[in-house]
Amino acid sequence: MANYDFDLFTIGGGSGGVAASRRAGALGARVALCEENQVGGTCVHRGCVPKKLLVYGAHFREEFEDAAGHGWTLAEPPRFDWGTLQAAKDKELERLEGVYRRMLKDSGVRVIQGRGRVVDAHTVEVGEQRYTARHVLVATGSFPSLPRVKGVEHGLTSDDALSLKAVPRRLLIVGAGYIGVEFAGIFRALGARVTMFFRGSTVLRGFDDDVRAFLTQELRKKGVDLRPETQVADVEKRPDGSLSVLTGMGETLEVDAVLFATGRVPHTKGLGLEAAGVKLDERGAVCVDAHSRSSVESILAVGDVTDRINLTPVAIAEGRAVAEGLFNGQERSMDHTGVASAVFSQPPVGAVGCTEREAREKHGAVDVYVSTFRPMKHVLSGREERTLIKVICEPDGGRVLGFHMVGADAPEILQGLAVALKCGVTKRQLDATVGIHPTAAEEFVTLRDKRPEPEAESAGELGHDARKSVD
Known part of the structure; x- marks a missing residue:
């Protein structure tokens, strides 16, 4: 049997690699992990965590405004300091990297x-x-993708925006996926004039059509200048x-900054994978079973x-499944069905299961x-x-196929519903559940009126007569 330096060598210190x-x-495996930047990867340093911290900071503007209707009078107009928020964010990210490094050390992993x-x-x-290993794990994540546009070098990526x-006075965001709508909410709330260019007619391609149309309306209410099909x-x-x-x-359009939120691509360039015989797909992703x-x-x-x-919890689950299969004799795969997702736009989106179109x-x-x-x-x-x-479900009180929500606390509420969907919850069981009143979450167990079957081209267009609307 070959004598290797390590049992597992991981390339990439993000969520999946660390897990x-x-x-x-x-x-008990002998493990090494290499990372060219900070341990923690995209989620901790260039994605989920810093963006969520900025969302919290930005949302205080509306909280201050809403306070007046609830009897509060602010002695002085609130003032915002971007530098203070950035410094606090950076301090937290530094703390988290220390935690990640300590956890790896405590597990006997050489970084x-x-x-x-x-x-x-x-x-x-x-x-x-050079290091040898019985198994090599590639967990290098993804990086921002830029369009082939003249002058693209003058723009920002999501990494730069963090x-x-x-805060730019006038900001153009190109793209209306989850990265685009999240940054639109952040910078609009912090006082920027935000314009969004996108190819489609509504934001968030890939989500339920009603969710897309509804969030498009809400973003316009927030003052985001949406330019579809642009x-x-x-x-220059x-x-x-x-x-x-x-x-x-x-x-x-004259602006002070352009943010290209045009997606991300797998980070495989320059890793030597193809030369080693590893098959990649047309986007450069590693093809795996x-x-x-x-x-x-x-x-x-x-x-x-x-x-x-491409979600942090999925990478973590995949990473743990790999370790269990290699070193604990439990060959198992991560179940990629029924995975919930959230978009921390303002208002936020939560979804799990099928869209209406998919269903x-x-x-x-x-x-x-x-x-x-x-x-x-x-x-x-x-x-x-x-x-x-x-809620989308099989006819006559059958199994729920999808839950979708746009509004305050949507990601928090959808986490519990994701558990229910995983367990095969039916509409009949939702109807038998007593709601918690008064909450937004109780709406999921009090829905009784089915929407009539849509005409051929009308699905996903908000405003249908049969839709329930409560003020």
């Missing part, structure tokens, strides 16, 4: 600073040093530092680099229940923000 390495170490490159099926090179020195042709920098943006239709094994048996991959479901394609006839209402809090605050709740 797999820690679990493998706890099971090697530097960029890893696969030499062959059992060899990884970091700098000028470390801006100041693309950037050219970005002016002598004063501002940017002139030319659209594909020949219109121009249900057990996260690549075309080379000793090389595995988890997380965004596989381009399956009809897979199951034919379905029952759809929709409720839109003004939250109780805003009856006194005067804010016109509304909430959408939607």
